[in-house]
Amino acid sequence: MLKESKEQAQKLVSDATAEIERKKNAAFDELKNQIADISIQAAEKILKENLDADKNKKLVDKYISDISKN
16 A cells, blocks of 8 residues: 555655646747747837838938048
8 A cells, every 4th residue: 555655645746747847838939929929029120110211311311421521
C-alpha cells in the first residue's frame, strides 16, 4: 500500500510537470506570435510614414536648405 501511494504520488508529480511544460511552451509560442504581430504593425507604420509624399518633400526641402546654408 505504501509503495502504491508513492507510485501514485510520483505519477501525479510527473503528470503535473509535463502539463506545466506544455503550458509553458504554449505561452511562449503565443508570446512569439504577439511579438511578430507587434513588429509587423510597427514596420507598417514606419513604411506608411516613409511613403508619405508630403513628409518626403519636407525632408528634401530641409536637406536642400541645410546644404544651401553651408
